[in-house]
Each structure stands twice: as C-alpha cells, then as structure tokens.
Amino acid sequence: MKELLKQTLPFWEDLTGNEQNTLAQGVVKSSYEKGNVLHYGGRECAGVQIIKSGQARVFVTSPGGGEITLFRLLEGDVSILSAACMMKGLDIELDMEIEEDSIIYTIPKVLYKDISDQNTTVKDYTLEMISEKFSDIMWLFNQYVFSNVASRLADTILEHRALAGSDTLAITHDVLARDIGTAREVVTRLLKQFQIDGLVKLTRGRIEVLDGANLGKV
Amino acid sequence: MKELLKQTLPFWEDLTGNEQNTLAQGVVKSSYEKGNVLHYGGRECAGVQIIKSGQARVFVTSPGGGEITLFRLLEGDVSILSAACMMKGLDIELDMEIEEDSIIYTIPKVLYKDISDQNTTVKDYTLEMISEKFSDIMWLFNQYVFSNVASRLADTILEHRALAGSDTLAITHDVLARDIGTAREVVTRLLKQFQIDGLVKLTRGRIEVLDGANLGKV
DNA sequence: CTTGTTTTGTGATTTTGTCACAGAAGAATC
C-alpha cells in the first residue's frame, strides 16, 4: 500500500512518518466495472484518486446528451480534479466513465486537505497538478474552437494509437465521436473519406492506421 | 500605492512589514492606450497585474485569425494568469487587448514568486485565483461546445449590458463576434432576427436591449 | 440458423461558417 503511494505521489518523501501513516491508513480502495459512470461536481467529490489498474475517461456532458472527452486516466495516474470540490474557487462538473475494470485508491478529501494545509510541498503539488490540467484543457479548447472536425478526428485516432501502442485499434465510431464532441454519423463519413484516401482501413469495431504520417497532416 | 495593494490583495494583511515594503517598492506602474495588445505565453510573462483604471480583454487566438474572449479585466481586478509562466505546469498562450486607456500596476514575477514561496496565505490565494479562472473557462468551454450561436450571442449582449449598466450598448457586431468566437456576418444576421423578434433595436455602433428577459431565453 | 443487439451507412434538412462584395453612416478634409 505505502509502496503505491510512494510511487505515485511525488511529495511522499516530504511527509513526516506520521503523515505517511495517516495517509496510508485513510486511503480507500474501490473497484469499478467497465461502464460505471461517476460524477464530480458542485459541492461533492471523492478526493484525490490514484489509478492502481484499469482505465477511465473524464468528460463533460451537455444537457442535450452531447459529450466531449477531456482526458483519460491510466494505470499510475493521479486525478486531482476528482477532489476539485475541496478547492476554493474551483467549481466544475465532470463525469468519469470507467473504460476498463479498474481498481482505484482514493485519498478522502478531508485527509488530503489537512495534509495539504500543513505541508507546503503538498500544496505546491496541488497547484502544479491543477495548472497542468488547466493547460491541457486550454489546449483542448483551442483545438475545439479553431480546428475542423476532420483534423480533430485524425488527432484523436493518433492519440488512441499511441495509447494502444498498435496500429490496429479496437474502437467504435461512437467512442471517437464522444471524444471529439461531434455526432457519430459525422465520424462515419469522415472515416470513410480517410479510408478512400488510404489513411486507414475500417472494419466493424476496428480501425487500422495505414498512414499515420499523412493522417497527422489532415 | 500601499493603499491600492491593500485594497486589491486579500493577503496584504498577512504579509510582514518587510514583505509589504518589498512589494510596494517592486511594483511597476505602466499606462497603456486603447488598442494596445499584450501577449503572455510560453516562457515569458509580466507578473501579477492590478488594474488601477481602464479595461482590458483577455482572449485566445487561432492561427487563422479567429478570436474568442475568455474574460475582461476591470478596475480593481487582479490578473493572475498574466503570471502563468512562473507556475510550474501552467503553459498557456493568451493575448490581452486594452479596451480603454489603462493604468496597470505589475508585481514582477520573481517578486511574487519569492513572497508566494515564503507565505502560505499568498500560495493559497494563488491556488484560489487559478482555480477560479479554471472554473470560468470550463464554463465557457461548455457554453461554446454545447450552446448554439444565437444563445451565446444573447448571453454576451446581456453581459455587456450588465457591464455597462445600461440598456444601450456602444458596441459593434465585430466586437461581439470576437467575444463569442464566430464571424461578424453571423452576428449581423442573428441580431437582425433579434430585432425582428423585438428583443433589441439596432443602429450603427449601438445596440439597445428592449426585452432583456426574453433575450435571456434565446 | 434464427433472433437480438450493436455498429455502420446514407439521404434530407438545418445551422453555422466562409467568401466576396455592396451599400450606409459618420468622420475628416476641402
């Protein structure tokens, strides 16, 4: 247990032995199945989450049902936004969908807050993590506002390729549509064109990247 | 001078007399004329800025020349994002356009950083301000992604009305287009429709809100 | 080898963005 915390929390060594113990004892382990959806927002949130195994997708939702993926959490990632509610001034609504059966350790918000109040290194870490996510989302915002759908789609496919570490992706048009915040039909039509252009090869539930270099230039 | 700092910086009273003096002496005063554009981003930034008088608009720019306004700075506001470069992990590109002749006091980034490193209250303030901006931009992102242009336009008009404190706004279609990140022609067409619907009255360089209540429901 | 479910494909329509100008309102100059 302490081993996991030591590996994932950069400030671990700066904690006192006492703080380390409190943390290690307070951490809560949970398992989630693929398809589960958690919600953070308003005045309620889980706390700082550590992904022990599995994969999750953090996204925003429109009243009309539309979605756009902000980022994914992979094994070893630490999610600070799931503790947003404890930050003064930070009031955002997020959903998290478990994409692969996951085991997640949660540092309850009160526990994290106490340690953060006492320990400057932890506070610095929090600020840094928030800043990082802020940057990520600014980047996404720019992409969304200023790029056309085709190039956003191409980028997402390349991201998924990097994630999978393979040219063959087990992914549906629907997932891609949710990632980039558009309609499934639009993705289908564009992929069709990508295939005609020789960039990808399509089969049901599967996309094979044939020409990553040119896909990146779309 | 100290008076201004005391009024705008909530952590002022928590500083030591020494820190207060260092700050007061280090602050730089500058004046900017309407139309000036400043850029923050990458590894360079001004520092924490205090708007003594005037008005400015902070926005992002696309390679193709498109713009979208993130927020405005008014008299008495403190801009923390203009010091983004000193925050580890926070790497964003922003522009700031002076909309009214302004006098701005800047706390140089090194100075702010030193004080922030020594004083927990200042660090808390920084985290809170960043979080607030993060929230604002998440809200904007949601608006942009999930609302149609008409309702975004209506909302912006109402914001400008609140800002001006009057139903008659001295504003051009172009400004509104930059605010909501669309083309000027689109704004012209929509405003035309708003006028037909009896929501606003249009004259050159001027929009009069006739029915704010229904404009909010667009 | 049916029956269901998930995924993909397509046409028709609407909304929004882009391009290319034309016209109008004010400001500046003669």
Place this chain on the structure above:
DNA sequence: GATTCTTCTGTGACAAAATCACAAAACAAG
C-alpha cells in the same frame, strides 16, 4: 456643405458540419 475616407453593416452564394430519421450489415447468443 460637398466630397472623400473609413468604419460598420447587409446580403447572396456556397461549403462545412450538425441533426434527424431510418436502413443495412456484422456479430453474439440462444
């Protein structure tokens, strides 16, 4: 006060993307 000049607004034509409404495959399970 008439004329240029500049800024702002209006519009038609077209392209890109979103939305709606289904149909057709592909696969899974019984």
